[in-house]
Structure formats: C-alpha cells, structure tokens
Amino acid sequence: MVDQNVWGAEEIEAALARSGALLSGHFVLRSGLHSNRFFQCAMALRFPDIAEQLCRALRAKIAAMHLGSVDAVIAPALGGIVVGHEMARALGVMSVFAEKEGQTLAMRRFEIEPGKRYLVAEDVVTRGGRVQETIDLVVAGGGTVSAVAVLVDRSAGAARFDVPMVRLLKMAPEVWEPDVCPMCLAGDVAVHPGS
Numbered sequence: 001m002v003d004q005n006v007w008g009a010e011e012i013e014a015a016l017a018r019s020g021a022l023l024s025g026h027f028v029l030r031s032g033l034h035s036n037r038f039f040q041c042a043m044a045l046r047f048p049d050i051a052e053q054l055c056r057a058l059r060a061k062i063a064a065m066h067l068g069s070v071d072a073v074i075a076p077a078l079g080g081i082v083v084g085h086e087m088a089r090a091l092g093v094m095s096v097f098a099e100k101e102g103q104t105l106a107m108r109r110f111e112i113e114p115g116k117r118y119l120v121a122e123d124v125v126t127r128g129g130r131v132q133e134t135i136d137l138v139v140a141g142g143g144t145v146s147a148v149a150v151l152v153d154r155s156a157g158a159a160r161f162d163v164p165m166v167r168l169l170k171m172a173p174e175v176w177e178p179d180v181c182p183m184c185l186a187g188d189v190a191v192h193p194g195s
Contacts, residue, residue, distance in 0.1 A: 006060045007053045012168065015053065019044040026183040028192040031126045034181040037173035039152050040193055041123035045082040055086035058149050058168045062119070065166060067147050071116040072096060074138060076105055076130040084121040087149060091119070098134050105133040112141025120145055124152045125167075126175075128159035135161060 007015070016022055021044035027035050045051045072094040075084025081097050088095030096110040112118075118138045122131050125148075135145050148165040156172035159165070178184060 005056065007057045012054065012057060015050045016044055016169075019047055019050055023193065026181075026188045026190045028178075028190045029126050029175065031129070031175075032178070033126065033175040034178055034184065034190050035173045035175045036183065037171075038193060039124055039154060039171065041079060041083075041151060044151075045123065051082055051086050052089075054151055054168060055083060055090050058151065058166065059087065059090040061166050061168065062147065062149055065147070065164060067164065069117065070119045070146050071113070073119045073121050074098065074112075074134055075121045076134045079124065080122040080130075080134075083123045083149075083151060087119060087121045098137050105130065105137060107137055107141065112138050112143045114142030116143050117146045118143050120148045120163075122148070122150045124154060125150045125159045125165075126154050128155065128161065131159070132161065135163070 023038040027038040073088040077099045098105040153167040
C-alpha cells in the first residue's frame, strides 16, 4: 500500500531549499575533504515536520526493498540522532545511539541486544566511517544489521557496506583533498559549518 502522505522528489527538494540545508561556498567536510557544496542536514532537521516527512519518505524506500522487519534503529551521534529517532518512530521500534568516546564510537548509554535486528540511520554519508563504526558496534554486541538508511549519500556511490544502503537523496558534490583544493590554492579559507 502506498502512503499518500509521503513526499516525492519535488517536495523533498523544496523542503531542503526552504530550510537552508544546502549551502554553497568552501567547506571542510567531517571526512577532512574540501567541497564547494555542503549539505547541512541540521538545518532541515531543526523543523520537526520536515524531519518527519523526510524520514517517512526514507521509510517508504526501505519498505519497497522488502528487507524485513527490524527491532530497533541505531544512529551515530550527533548528526544521526534525529534521523534515528524519526526512523524509529516511522517503523514503530526503539531508537538508540552510539556516542564518541575519544576518537571512536561506543555504546555509552545503551546496550546492543543480542539477536536483535537493527537499522543503522544517519543524516549524511561521505566516506561512511561513522556508519561502519556503528555497524561494527552492533555486530560486536551480538546484533544483526539489516540495512543502512541515510538521508543524503554524498559519496557518489563510493560508500559501501556489507548490508544494503537505502538513500533518500544521492548527491555527488566535487570534493578535494586539502592540498589540491582549488579554492585553497586560490587563497580562500575553508569553513567547517558542522553536520
């Protein structure tokens, strides 16, 4: 059954533009790469109605893949927490998150329940490091990851995992290593606006 209340591509793009989530300039991404475009998911997620609709659209894509049910959603902090919570609400399951402990992610507040099936949720993926760390935490705790769900995949298809990845939007902004970034070479200073 099709949920008539799920946004299509036009509504998604309009909401992202309206919220100020897509920026142009000179940015340092969390991966350390530089880019002339930046998707600041927090700008869209600050509006609960937009967050809910984006995650409903993502849930519809997951349902179309027939991946089976999940018992919980897990997200890497900080950027993925809102997406994880909204995905859990859309799926009617529990939401947990992993947090940084030093330079890596850890289960500080919650525990992975052995034998349970988890959906890993994230706002934006560039290289997929935090998502992979989250997958590893689930597996180490005896759980199973059924899929990864992201609002925006800006890896141009390079981020891959041992489970299916469902993406709401696929973006391929130009990215450069800092030492060959044309904006840096022109003397422009990069900013890190967050995630």
